Amino acid sequence: GAVVSQHPSWVICKSGTSVKIECRSLDFQATTMFWYRQFPKKSLMLMATSNEGSKATYEQGVEKDKFLINHASLTLSTLTVTSAHPEDSSFYICSARGGDSDYEQYFGPGTRLTVT
Amino acid sequence: GQNIDQPTEMTATEGAIVQINCTYQTSGFNGLFWYQQHAGEAPTFLSYNVLDGLEEKGRFSSFLSRSKGYSYLLLKELQMKDSASYLCAVADSNYQLIWGAGTKLIIKP
Numbered sequence: 001g002a003v004v005s006q007h008p009s010w011v012i013c014k015s016g017t018s019v020k021i022e023c024r025s026l027d028f029q030a031t032t033m034f035w036y037r038q039f040p041k042k043s044l045m046l047m048a049t050s051n052e053g054s055k056a057t058y059e060q061g062v063e064k065d066k067f068l069i070n071h072a073s074l075t076l077s078t079l080t081v082t083s084a085h086p087e088d089s090s091f092y093i094c095s096a097r098g099g100d101s102d103y104e105q106y107f108g109p110g111t112r113l114t115v116t
Numbered sequence: 117g118q119n120i121d122q123p124t125e126m127t128a129t130e131g132a133i134v135q136i137n138c139t140y141q142t143s144g145f146n147g148l149f150w151y152q153q154h155a156g157e158a159p160t161f162l163s164y165n166v167l168d169g170l171e172e173k174g175r176f177s178s179f180l181s182r183s184k185g186y187s188y189l190l191l192k193e194l195q196m197k198d199s200a201s202y203l204c205a206v207a208d209s210n211y212q213l214i215w216g217a218g219t220k221l222i223i224k225p
Contacts, residue, residue, distance in 0.1 A: 034213075043203060044159070061160040093158050103147055103166075103207055107158040 003027055004096050006108035013084055014116055020080045021092055021111045028099030028106075029074035035067075038091045038110075050077055074098070084115040118142045119198035122204050127222045128194055136189045136202050136219045144209025150178050150189045151203040153218065157205055162189070191221075199223045 003026040012108035013019050023033060032051050036044040048064075050056035058064045068080040077096075081088055091112055095105040127140055128134040140148070147166035151159035165180035165187060177190040181186045191198055204216040 028223075041220075043215045046212070049212065088184075097211075102147075103211055104161060104164065105213060107160070110156075110158040112156075 001100075001104045002099050002101075002104075004030075004094065004106045004108040006094055006111050008057075008111060009109060010112040010114075012114045012116060015085055016083055017086055018080055018082045019113060020078055021113075023077045023079070023094030023095075023096070023108050025096045025098065025106070026095075027077045030077075030096035030098040031074065032097045033071055033077040034095045034097070034105060035069060035079050036095070037092045038093060044093065081113065084113075087114045089113055089115045118189050118208065120204055120206060120214055122202075122219045124217070125192040125220045125222065127224060128191075130194055130196060130223055130225050132194050133190065133192050134194060134221065136191075136221065138187045138189070138204035139217055140185050140204070140214070140216075141189070142206045142208050142214050145182065146207035146209065146211050148178075148180055148187050149205045149207070149213065150176075150187075151205065153201045153203055153205075155200075162202075186222075194223050196223050197224045197225070 005024045007022045032073040035047045038096045047062045048056040050069050052071050052074050056069035071077040094108045122138045150162040153159040163178035170179045175192045180187045201218040201220050203218045205213040
């Protein structure tokens, strides 16, 4: 149990375009979902926290108009990178909290974004 | 401020034991997590400690001392597949995870 999927697993896009990444909890209802980005050889950086049906809470320094987060249901959250730039190239990972645990975060497999 | 410290890199020999330390200073404490992350993959859960003491799970054990703001992850009978980064994370008063930078563990034959 407690499986989280992400789609796509990798994507290459051109500068100026937008990319949507989906995060789904497959066998539990995720009351809270988290979006992280990770640069090579660096730790996870929390971008935002989202609760189903409400606006996401963004971490300081993260542009909410650039990284659009929607948590429309208890099993789906999406991150849209708008007007992508090469510096947005990174590993994006979502996690979800819910189900049997109040504290554990279950991670998706991540999405590798490359902006050319 | 909030701070999680762990060594950047460690090297150990296959079959040996290694201890990865983590010290923390956070606003509130709702438990400490250890995650394993292989290169290019998402983290996978290893352990969760919220009370002082040692939690053993197979070859892996995790220890917590809340008064000292200290934890360690102990890996026994090291295997080559244990080569990975090990991330220490603390849940603060809002259950939000504060992450350490990770310890890269290199296992040599």
